[in-house]
Amino acid sequence: MAAFTVNGQRVTPAKNQKLLRFLRDELRLTGAKDGCSEGACGACTVLIDGEPCKACVPDTDSLEGRRITTIEGLSDWEKQVYAFAYAEAGAVQCGFCIPGMVLCSKALLDKNPDPTEPEIRYALRNNYCRCTGYVKIVEAVKLAGKILREGVIPSPGTDNWRVGSRVQRLDANEKTLGTGKYPDDFYLDGMLLGSALRSKYPRARVLSIDTSAAKALPGVAAVLTAGDIPGENRIGHLKHDQYTLIPVGGLTHYLGDAVALVAAENQEALEKAKKLIKVEYEVLPAVHNIQEAAAEGAPKVFDEEKDNVCARRHISRGNAEEAIRRSRYVISRHFETPWTEHAFLEPECAVAFLDEEGDVFLYSTDQSAHQTLHECKMVLGTDRLKVQNALVGGGFGGKEDMTVQHHAALLAYITRRPVKVKLSRAESLLVHPKRHHFEMDFTMGCDENGIIQGVKAKVLTDTGAFASLGGPVLERACTHAAGPYQYQNFEIEGTAYYTNNPPAGAFRGFGVTQTCFATETLLNMMADEAGISSWEIRFRNAIRPGGTLPNGQIVDASTGLVETLEAVKPYFDQAIASGKPAGLACAMKNAGVGVGIPDTGRVKLAVETDGKVHIYTGASCIGQGLGTVLVQMAVSYTDLRREDIVYEPSNTWIAPDSGTTSGSRQTMITGEACRRACEKLMEARHAGRSLESLMGETFYGEYLAKTDPLGADGPNPVSHVAYGYATQLCVLDEKTGRVEKIAAAHDVGKAVNPLSCEGQIEGGVVMSMGFALRERYPIDENCKPIEKFGSLGLFRAHEVPEIVAIVVDKPGLNVAGGAIGIGEITSIPTAPAIADAYFRYDGERRCNLPLAHTPYERKG
């Protein structure tokens, strides 16, 4: 047993364990976050004798005499400095990586008070961030250094909380200092740990499950199988084909399918019990890919389905074939894009317990508390359930489905005790739905001036082991494949296949990331055919206000594609003039679910006993900054001051359902609902009512974004209420072949918080640099993902080039003050822009991602 100090206190752990476990489980210093326990992510970084170390690595027995500093051990002055610097720089999004980043910052600045930017990037390079692209974290370190040198914390850049102002995020302080709680940070009295035993084979029939030995193990509170589920076994967003537990006689669909659930007093008993469960399988041939799934007589992934087709879409307007036949230039290519892992920093975790009313209460990290409620109710067969969002450590689409929530709820419901279910990083990589692998054949026809005449395409997707959002992703991929251009002949056919791979579902860009790569690459090739620049061909084809998109929708006055093109033009011209390889791409992305699906924002403003207005909405903030957006709206559309307004995290029993954080929809859809609620509040205020006199009253706002279904009658259906537009430019260093700069111009309508918008752009661009250049998610012959978190190929702080984030603030629609969402589009045009830059660099046209033969290519 070793003795050492933690934040100045002498401690002697009773047993040898990883430092992280001791800090969190025994000292309850939860500022050190558990993001992987593999030494990769950096979220658990602490200082040992002043040097940054990942707390999941050393054993406590090896720390004799050492001095450990956690985020909680910073001096009050340091806490103020770092909290201010990180908030002011806009460096905090989901926040899960931030305490680790702060300790890296401190280790650097303690030794080197005025570091250069490369020195800062090197100091942060062993810690991953998936939200920010590191840009604003580097800014935060610079600012913290300046404050520490000068000894004075300046005033915030602005205290104006109205729409359009670069205010500090309201949750930056608690996230920076590690006091904010993610589900894993809850330690309840008598809490059990829960975990699932997962299928040993991707496709097998479960013949028997013997849980007797596991149940008899001391420390085990429950071992559950499908027969113990009181309600429905099968759940899902739209299609209910995701099994909570595979029953005896049932088929497994992938290695992540749960066969049994265990709840135990501690981790050791939990792991041991899982090993004691005996499952007999009849191993069956698995379906590994799209070709096997589509083959005649293929094994079926689902007993319940007639074949392996999950969804099919066919969209046609005009006559694409005829238009292409009559085109001067015609290009056809086959494209493939890989599976991609979200790699949010916080692994899935849920804590469930019975509250004082006897309801199952769930702390959840998800993209919609109401969706979690809905699916957990199905499993439990009761309405006696409440869901509360804790902080959400990133989502990017990967937290839309049930992974741990239903298991935690079930275990708590049956054991009547608090239960925490948390995925290990390896489980997280296996279990939650990924970005779809796409195989695409595209043909484009243009006239002699480079004007697009028609596009015809066929796309196939691997949607894996259950539907998740595979159907809508395919649909969005198809509806947006035409690109943000004005032409009237477009035809696309898409099919999503079930396989025994991990499931695929929502991921920032929602299918458009993939088809945009194909369309934009063809357009870049077409520019060469027509003898014009890649900028000029886009300018000629660009959709403009009043124009008609290939889907028939007439776009409104807010359409700002041309403005984004003009915004990157100086950078493009400069790169060309200096002989640097430069690639361009454009994109459009819907804000809101669209295509006729009811899409409602709901906000309740409650004047509570503290005399303040509390904003309640069942809309998850997954790090994008929704709470700050809504407070800015409330300040703008009422006569209240910032101090009079409290943002409440999403829950299901006070906050009305405002839909999933998906489809770049919350800022616009929930924002407009908030504006409408503000209008009602102001009616009361205009009648002379003071806040005190309104105490106990609530004001409700609702907004239904009305759209037409796909294939609706009429020449000009409204598919989506709004679109965001973007142009991104990639410039390479002509000597090293590395990315030197990415300029990203985004039409966001009215930018509610330009600082947050820039953060979205920087983070989206860096995420998609990974998609374009390096990230992989290979799956082996046993349908098992191979990579660990550290080998996914995520970009690190010192590898990120200059990113010029340009927020094009063009007045938008007459909803939500003109704001249009930005979450997804930031990741869409990056890959084709980079691909074209490499073509200009070495003459090789690349149609597969990640791009081959670049300095970023992974060996092996």
Add this chain to the structure above:
Amino acid sequence: MAVKKKFPYKAALVACSRGCPDGACTYGCIQCGACGAVCKSGAIFSGANGAAEVAEDRCTACGACVRACPQGIIRLHDCANYIVAKCSNRDRGPLARQQCPASCIGCGVCEKACTTGAVQVVENCAVIDEALCLSCGVCAVKCPRQVLRDLRGILTPPI
């Protein structure tokens, strides 16, 4: 780091921590002094076990010692990568074990533990790809032979 020229700083690294003057190991440092003789910044010193070691704060990464070493076991590395492999023995495990108490036996524990694929056993000896390494030290903590070391002396004892 006063004498360093350019960021990111580099320094020489001797891939041996023991030194075998008796010749039991033919791969490691033979304590010939060639590196020290060509070093203009006085960065080379003799470590606790006799092998040549590098004081990174004095090293200018000129590469003279790399060229001078008759054993070919000195290379330049990135100072920011403080987790390093300190052995060059390419013999198979049982033999390497007999030759030196701090030899790599190629057991592969490091390779399995590494989350980034940075550590690999090549010809019975652990090597780190510094471009991939996240400097977490999980390999160093698990290495049964103290071949993988934390140059800061935190996760493993100081050299």
